[in-house]
Amino acid sequence: LPFFLILTGSPLLCSQIFRIYYAHIPRMHSTKCLACKTISFDQSADTSLGTILNSSITESADAIIRVALYMMLASIWMHILDQLFLAKNIGKTILLSTFELTTGLDMLAGLATPAATRYLMMLSLTSFGGISSILQTMSMIQKSGLKIIPYIAEKLVTMTVTSLLAYLYLIVINY
Numbered sequence: 215l216p217f218f219l220i221l222t223g224s225p226l227l228c229s230q231i232f233r234i235y236y237a238h239i240p241r242m243h244s245t246k247c248l249a250c251k252t253i254s255f256d257q258s259a260d261t262s263l264g265t266i267l268n269s270s271i272t273e274s275a276d277a278i279i280r281v282a283l284y285m286m287l288a289s290i291w292m293h294i295l296d297q298l299f300l301a302k303n304i305g306k307t308i309l310l311s312t313f314e315l316t317t318g319l320d321m322l323a324g325l326a327t328p329a330a331t332r333y334l335m336m337l338s339l340t341s342f343g344g345i346s347s348i349l350q351t352m353s354m355i356q357k358s359g360l361k362i363i364p365y366i367a368e369k370l371v372t373m374t375v376t377s378l379l380a381y382l383y384l385i386v387i388n389y
Contacts, residue, residue, distance in 0.1 A: 216383055217337060217380070220337060220376060220379045220380050220383060221337060221340060221376065223379065224341055224372055224375045224376040224379060225341070227375060228368065228371055228372045228375055231371075232368055232371075277354065280350070280353050280354075281350050281353075284346050284349045284350045284353065285314055285316070285346050285350075287346075288313040288344065288345055288346035288349065289313070289314045289317050289346075291313055292310050292311075292313040292314060292317060292318075295313075296310055304325060304327065307321050307322065307325055308322070308335065311335075311339055311344075312339065312342070312344055312345055313344055313345050313346060314344050314346040315339060315340065315343055315344040315346065315347065318339050318344055319336055319339060319340070322335050322339060323336065330384045330388070333380065333384065334377060334380050334381060334384060337376055337377070337380045338373050338376055338377045338380070339373075340376075341369075341372055341373045341375075341376035341377075342369055342370070342372075342373040343369060347369075348362070348365070348366055348369070351365060
């Protein structure tokens with residue numbers, strides 16, 4: 215329960231900080247903004263239930279396939295780098311674990327370090343999400359006009375806050 219609260223509380227806390235930060239930045243209205251465009255129905259366009267359903271299924275399948283392929287690609291990169299750098303050490307494991315969350319958590323769980331250290335690293339990685347999640351997000355927002363750099367910065371800040379809260383919790387339970 216404490217780790218669940220840390221993992222859900224950190225993004226909530228950070229979102230409030232980001233909200234305050236973004237409230238002071240003048241907004242630029244992008245012509246690429248899909249949500250800002252007025253929806254108008256062309257009478258000649260086929261808006262039948264079958265067409266809409268088919269389009270929804272096709273776009274959903276495309277999104278699912280892209281997410282799965284980015285996860286596989288990150289795992290493949292991770293295993294290739296693991297084979298290239300044969301030395302086994304904690305730094306290498308931590309670096310490789312950042313590629314993909316599921317495989318990365320498994321790698322961190324297998325480290326020969328104290329449980330508190332593993333928990334801290336695993337909570338940090340879970341909060342960050344891994345390079346694969348960044349690539350997945352980049353794929354999904356590519357036509358929206360949104361920028362990936364602020365997203366990455368916010369993920370890193372949230373990871374840092376999660377790490378600090380987890381560290382404080384681990385200190386409290388040890389005393």
